[in-house]
Amino acid sequence: MKSSEPSIADYVIADEPYYAPQGDEIDIFEAAYANRIPVLLKGPTGCGKTRFMEYMAYRLSRPLITVSCHDDLTASDLVGRYLIIGGETRWIDGPLSRAVREGAICYLDEVVEARKDTTVVIHPLADDRRVLPIEKTGELLRADERFCLAISYNPGYQSILKDLKQSTRQRFVAIEFRYPEASLEIDIVIRETELDQKTAALLVKYAGMTRNLKGNGLDEGASTRLLVHTGKLLSSGIEPRSAIRSAIAEALTDEPDMLAAVNELGAALF
Amino acid sequence: MPLSSTELEARLEDVLDAVLSSRRTVSDAARAIAILDDESQTFALRWLDSISASNTELAYQYVNNIGRALGVMSRKDVEAWIVEALDIYDQQGLFPASHALGEIDSFADRRSHADRVVELESVTAFLETFLRGLSGRKLTVTAGDTASTDSETVFLPRRLNRLASASENRFLYKVMATNLWAMNRFGTFRRSAPSAPTLAQRLAEFPDKVDATKLFYLIETERLNACISRELPGLWREIERDFSYTRRGLFKRACEDLARIDATVDDTLYWLKRMLDERAERPPAAPYQGSADLDTLNDITDQRLDTERTALEELIQDLIDQMNRDDVGASGDDDADIRLELDNDGTVTDYQLTVDGEPMPMPAALREQIDAILQDLESVPEDWLNPAEGDAVAEADGNDQTIEEQREDSRDPMFLYDEWDYQRGHYRKDWCTLYERQVKPGDPEFFNQTLHQYHGLTLELRRAFEMLKDQQHTLRRQPEGEDIDLDAVIQASADQHLGRELSDRLFLKTHRQERDIAVMLMVDLSGSTKGWIVDAEREAVILLCEALEVLGDRYGIYGFSGMTRKRCELFRIKTLNEPLNDNVKARIAGMEPRDYTRMGVTIRHLTHLMDSIDARTRLLITLSDGKPDDYDGYRGDYGIEDTRKALIEARNRGIHPFCITIDQKAGEYLPHMYGAVNYTVVDDVRKLPTEVSRVYYRLTR
Known part of the structure; x- marks a missing residue:
């Protein structure tokens, strides 16, 4: 059995990702990085958190190891585990240990989705100790000085179960992301989809309408990401009302009344 | 015969x-x-x-x-x-x-013509959502004689059957609503300043006020159409397709002029005067044309402007305070000169905030507030931005007082619920008005005293409930799992060397049996519980809280009572997401007997609350001392049948209802309401505190 582990060089981002800053988030991130403070990205889904991380990894020329957290993600998924190779046990680092060892940026996306015990393993990494104790091997891994920990979190969830504990959140520098201002969002849509200005503006306006409905039947308005999806469908020649229905309305809600309203708002524009 | x-x-x-x-x-x-x-x-x-x-x-x-x-x-x-x-x-x-x-x-x-009739009721929810999406401001949709608005409500005919099919009539509703929304959005009632004459006053200047008003809406609809065509091109295409008509003569010229992007209600009034003066020919009104109840509208607008002004001043004060904190000595005092420059190009209003000549980023809350004001006024009056210090403070204090008082009055959230009338075999629509009320806190020490009093029992309950708690344990030698069972692997490799059969059970698997239970406790606070019973209820709630804390189940506690359908009351003791803190403890101690027992509406509301909770098991437990009973005829079969219906609704939403009662005659009606196995009768009030926890243990074991 041969493990097909990707090399750390595979995590380096070679081409500059497109990122339009909303404010001073780049400066803050760089300052936090220079001071070895971990970073917490807050914001609704699809507003550019992951893209921002890719951009920062490129800018700082560090490999970026992204872990999308889910509710069965355990501490050993992050830290590592023993595998049996050629009749012998061998320790294989998890993504977090690798990043710590190699001085990469480790980005835990939607960290509240992970099991509670995972947040505990990041605690010693997230304060000035910057160590990762690996229980199973007895190793105490000291972080490379170029290592950086970043986590993201969507405060919009109303569930108490999906809240970040104070003991975790107070270790981080927090950067808040919102949906971009209309004019910036239009630029982003144009840049990502090659739509014309007028259609992009209509899409952004439509996003605003759905965001008006947040808390009035919708959990979340259309994100920038959904707009980009819609724009791509439009560029591929899909009829606008169908594109909106498939890429936005159906993605936002299953509830028939709400679906009708969201669809007809789209139809009012296109 | x-x-x-x-x-x-x-x-x-x-x-x-x-x-x-x-x-x-x-x-x-x-x-x-x-x-x-x-x-x-x-x-x-x-x-x-x-x-x-x-x-x-x-x-x-x-x-x-x-x-x-x-x-x-x-x-x-x-x-x-x-x-x-x-x-x-x-x-x-x-x-x-x-x-x-x-x-x-x-x-x-x-x-x-039933196949083409569309009832407003069937489209209200859709229209409200649609309008809310168009712009953030909430517009309520209600039935009225004609399509009209008072700037907060959109009145539409109770039903439409003017057009040949239901889908066309439904579309007509949408266009009517959009037109009324456009009046509010595109400034039909907008004034240049709070003191400027209102639309009603301006229309009253015409010799034949009634006729002028009629013509005004005809012309204004054309201006709004132009706005809609710019703002909502998709909808406008459909309107043109279904309701197009030819415009002629002077009216046509007016329409062309009003299609300008910067046309305002002033332009409409100009054309109104010309058309009246020249006795121009008028086309018939568009089927979706709306109007406004200008008197009510003015009252509402004035009130709203008052509130908005206060809110704006508070936001600006916050901004100044913050600047003073951030940058002591720069401006130094509250006399900062705040300016707001508006750049209004018809569709987009852009503004720049400057404080003492320095441009400032506009906080989101301030931007929203200014947007709200700009719906009613062309610009934000200068003195609203820079309130003279002394006056502002005095006024703000005065306003605060009244606002605080108003809040007190309208603080309790109000809900409307249908009620089942078994004789009619139909629901009575929006029949009950339910208020979620605060409980006056009692002595928080009562909680701990009770625990102390039941000390031995508490320990016993704790132990029993500990057993129920979710246990996470690792299963060894599994065919699949998240980690390798090294012991099994070592044995397997030994087996391999010895040429024995190799086991495939080499993994460790974490087995979780999570309790995922949310429980809502609905406590009868009717007048009949006075004395012994309410004491027992309080103690029962306390012991159950203790048990639930051990288990970690989510739970909410509400007391219910009421006096007629107009005042059904639900007392919030603990919401599902609230931790058990001193406030909750004080509220439990503060539970007091009130009036009557209207159960159906309470069950419907708690069902509604539980609907948003994601739990595998959802329980609604009622602590009761008797039949449903209210002052206005909610008793006997009527009350029982409505309660039963409400429980069926709850069950349909995946909630398990259960009733714990001390009414010895409960066997006569509870099986009909809750089902044969979903209730228990406690034969002695004194047993209630312990019995409730025991029942819960049994239910969720």
Whole structure:
């Protein structure tokens, strides 16, 4: 059995990702990085958190190891585990240990989705100790000085179960992301989809309408990401009302009344 | 055999006796019913009983019409006719309901076009969401005589059947609503300053005010159409397709001019004057044209501007405070010169905030507030931005007082719920008004004292509940799992060396049996619980809280009571997501007996609250001391049937209802309401505190 582990060089981002800053988030991130403070990205889904991380990894020329957290993600998924190779046990680092060892940026996306015990393993990494104790091997891994920990979190969830504990959140520098201002969002849509200005503006306006409905039947308005999806469908020649229905309305809600309203708002524009 | 008119007359007199007199008899009605066949007579008499249960006079009106109604309509339609009249009676009272009963022909006509009729009620939720999406401001949709608005509500006809199909009528509703939204959005009522004349005043300057007003809406609709065509091109395409008409002469010129992107209501008024002066030809009004109740609108607008001004001043004060904190000495005091420059190019309003000449980023809350004001005024008055210090403080204080008082009054959230009328076999719409009230806190120490008092029992309960708690354990030697079972692997490799069969059970698997339970406790706080019972209830709640804390189950506690359908009260003791803190403890101690027991509405509201909770098991436990009972006839079968219906609704939403009662006669009605196994009777009030926790243990084991 041969493990097909990707090399750390595979995590380096070679081409500059497109990122339009909303404010001073780049400066803050760089300052936090220079001071070895971990970073917490807050914001609704699809507003550019992951893209921002890719951009920062490129800018700082560090490999970026992204872990999308889910509710069965355990501490050993992050830290590592023993595998049996050629009749012998061998320790294989998890993504977090690798990043710590190699001085990469480790980005835990939607960290509240992970099991509670995972947040505990990041605690010693997230304060000035910057160590990762690996229980199973007895190793105490000291972080490379170029290592950086970043986590993201969507405060919009109303569930108490999906809240970040104070003991975790107070270790981080927090950067808040919102949906971009209309004019910036239009630029982003144009840049990502090659739509014309007028259609992009209509899409952004439509996003605003759905965001008006947040808390009035919708959990979340259309994100920038959904707009980009819609724009791509439009560029591929899909009829606008169908594109909106498939890429936005159906993605936002299953509830028939709400679906009708969201669809007809789209139809009012296109 | 059909009944004879004499038999019928006796029967009717029996029911309607209270409203009959020597000149007001039922002989004509009896004769009309006598000619009906057997089944129709039974039908008519059955409904007579239901209606007279609501109102005897209404029943009298009913018997006078039922003969004819059954002559012109099918029984199904007649039933719809009766139910509609009863709904009107519930909502508007006797006179409109009697009137509705008399309108048999128009009702029959409507029923015959039933396939194209769209009831406003069926599209209200859609329209409200649609309008909310168009712009953030909430517009309520309500039935009115014509399409009109008062700037916060959109009134639309109760039903539409003007166009040939239901889908066209539904579209007409949407266009009407959009048009009224456009009036608010595109400044039909906007003034240049708070002191400027209102639209009503400006229209009153015309010699024939009524005619001018009529023409005004005709022209203004054209200006709004142009705005809609720019703002909502997709919708406009459809409007043009369905409702296009030709514009001629001076009106055409007016339309062209009003299509300018910067046209305002002033331009409409200019063209209004010209068209009146030149006696220009007028086209018919568009089917979706709306109007406004200008007097109400002005009152509402003035009130809103007052509130918004206060809110704006508070936000600006916050901004100044923050700047002073951030940058001590730069401006130094509250006399900062705040300017707002508006750049209004018709569709997008952009503004720049400068403080003492320095441009400032606009906080989101401030931007929203200014947007809100700009819906009513062309610009934000200078003195609202820079309130003279002394006045502002004095005024703000004065305002605060009243706002605080208003908040006190309207603080408690209010909800409307339907109620099931088993006699009618229909829901009474929005029949109950439920308020979620705060509980006056009692002594928080009571909680701990009670725990102390039941000390031995608490320990026992704790131990029992610990056992129930979710246990996470690792299963060894599994065929799959998240980690390798090294012991198994070592053994397997030994087996391999010895040439034995190799096991595939080499993994460790974490087995979780999570309790995923949310429970809602609904405590009877009716007057009859006074004394012993409420004491026992309090203690029961405390012991159960203790147990639930051990388990980590989510739980909410609400007390319920009420006095008539207009004032059903739910006392919030602990919401599902609230931790058990001193406030909750104090509220438990503060539970006091109140008035009556209207259970249906309470169950519906708690069902609604639980709906948003994601848990595998959801329980609704009622602590009760008797049958449903309220002052306004909510008792006996009516109360039981409504409660039963509410429980069925809850069950349909995946909630398990359960009832714990101390009413020894509960066996007579609880099985019907909750189902044979979903209740328990505690034979002694003193046992209630311990019994509730035991029942919970059994239920969730």
